[in-house]
Structures are given as structure tokens and as C-alpha cells.
Amino acid sequence: MSKEYFTQEQEQLARFAKAIGHPVRVAILQMLAKQTCCYHGDMSELLPIAKSTLSQHLNELKAAGLIHGTITLPTVKYCINQKNWELAKSLFDALLVEVVNSEEPCC
16 A cells, blocks of 8 residues: 555554554553653663663664653663653544444454
8 A cells, every 4th residue: 555545643653553562662661651750770770671672672662752862971861752652642542432432343
């Protein structure tokens, strides 16, 4: 199918879905969402994965726009991107409402 077939919202929702499609990324988002301010420190001390693997997961979340990351050595700061977090929430909410409100049962 042509890319023009999909709406901007569908494309964005797919990017968000891909970004949260791994349990480590879900754990990272949950950890950051619980913070009252941006997280400073080494997440590899909290998550049972190698630093290189963690870096790949953080890059996926940053590429999707769900988190911000600032590196000012020796400090690394990670925060939820509130604007995109709200966008993701509204897009997922809309999708789930559509599915729940579908009139005909599948089976």
C-alpha cells in the first residue's frame, strides 16, 4: 500500500506502538513516568540489561519522541516528553474506544 493511504495519526500511532513494543521500553517509560523530575543517573543499575542494550532501547524511545535525553558528561538526564506522551495517550485512547465501540462481535 502507498504511504499516502495512511493518515498522519496512524503513522504516529504506529511509531509510538513500535517504541513501546518491548518490555524493557515499557519499564523505562514506567520508571520515568513515576519521577517527579527528570531522571539523573545510570539506568543500567536499575534494569537487568547491558548498558549497550539499554542505550539502544533509550534511542528507540527518543526516536519516537516519547522521551528526551540530555548528555552532559558525566551526567545523563532522561525525561518523559510530556507533549508526545499526551499525544500517544490520546491516539491509543481513540483506537481503543473504536475497538470497544465496534458494533458487530467478531466471533
